[in-house]
Amino acid sequence: MEKENLILTEEWDKVFPKNDDVEQCKVTFVNRYGITLAADLYKPKGTEGKLPAIAISGPFGAVKEQVSGLYAQEMASRGFLTIAFDPSFTGESGGQPHFMASPDINTEDFQAAVDFLATNEDVDADRIGILGVCGWGGMALNAASIDTRIKATVTSTMYNMTRQIAKGYFDEADNADARHEMKVALNNQRTEDYKNGEYARMGGVVKELSDDLPQFAVDYHNFYIGELGYHPRSPGSTDGWNATGCISFISQPIIAYSDEIRSAVLMIHGENAHSRYFSEDEFAKLTGDNKELMIIPDAVHTDLYYKMDVIPFDKIEEFYNKYL
Structure with missing residues (x-):
């Protein structure tokens, strides 16, 4: 498997402060589609021997310099x-054209991360977990239903992106006519893209606030566009995904066999998050006494992106210590 020669930024360009008790370096690995992925590796300073390991990604539309890196650095400090x-x-990873998504390939990305960790000399291959935030929470749960090397999975403020795209928020567009109209628009856009030789972008999160916006759209704006989390490589912070980038999500539902996940799962969501139903509905399908749903009082969806006093890191650490 040949690696693509990626251009990686070596200076610290994260949206969160650096923890000097943690070592950080760039690494790359290849998934089974031949795409080279870029990652930041975090390791507690002064450790010896093989460590338990966690692969982290998300949210949907973010890059590793935002939320996943914050989680990764904190868990490394622990x-x-x-x-x-x-x-x-996305981000510094390969794959062309950029700003595309795929239920299959993005699930594979988690499995490729497990490949990398399982063969790393500093990792105990029998103690590997994954953590997915927002849209990559759904991908993490999907990976856990496939990959028996994953011993423990955490999802935070999870979206099931195939459900959201095919049915709309709160399943309000869950009918054949609505999906047909969406398919017509997306396929017409495919024709235009091919004709123009370039991919139109969706526009990203709302750039200008107005009084009629739902609160979660305001929260997304404040994170991705404001100082909280803006990053120039993030689709959420810039012009979003390609307009046709998520078309396959309409007919490829993920997490079909979540009831067969035998490894441990911890699902975390905010009490006041618009997306809370995604976690509650998926959790209801899980079986076994090693599954847990944690609802954070008063928290909204994006609070679990960056608020260190809201994200339950003590609970996450306890969970991984128990099951890894």
């Missing part, structure tokens, strides 16, 4: 070797 990776077609 004794884990972690990687925060850019999924295929």
